[in-house]
Amino acid sequence: MTTTESGYLSPVIDDDGAPFWEYAARGELRVQACANSGCGELRFPPRPCCPHCQSFDSEWRKMSGRGRIWSYVRPHPPLLPAYAEQAPYNAIVVELAEAPRIRLVGNLVTSADAPLNSVDPERLRIGARVQVVFTEVDGVTLPRWVLERT
Missing domain, CATH: 2.40.50.840 (OB fold (Dihydrolipoamide Acetyltransferase, E2P))
Structure with a gap:
């Protein structure tokens, strides 16, 4: 988190988390999920690799x-x-x-x-x-x- 000019906290948006904030701007709550057909685990915070199966394939599922x-x-x-x-x-x-x-x-x-x-x-x-x-x-x-x- 960083502080804005007004003094409020603001998220640090990195490459892994950027889609979360893009969907939020559209009024959608989405969570990153493993796109490996044998896994499919949801994960938050977003990261490049699935902690369950180590796949680098991901998608964003609407909640x-x-x-x-x-x-x-x-x-x-x-x-x-x-x-x-x-x-x-x-x-x-x-x-x-x-x-x-x-x-x-x-x-x-x-x-x-x-x-x-x-x-x-x-x-x-x-x-x-x-x-x-x-x-x-x-x-x-x-x-x-x-x-x-x-």
């Missing part, structure tokens, strides 16, 4: 965008000044519904463009079902999460 909160934290105090005005906010780890070994980090918000502190901290629960939404921050489209409506 449903559903998951559950696997873990969360409320930073006290925020470590970067740009985030101080949005405290208290959260950072969550989401386990994807169709790929429980794949976990993504983001923020739980009330809507895609809502501030990071839009969800009452008392509503955070391990196991809560969430759905991905996307928003652009400083030129990068980031996945965020909203509580799934049931």
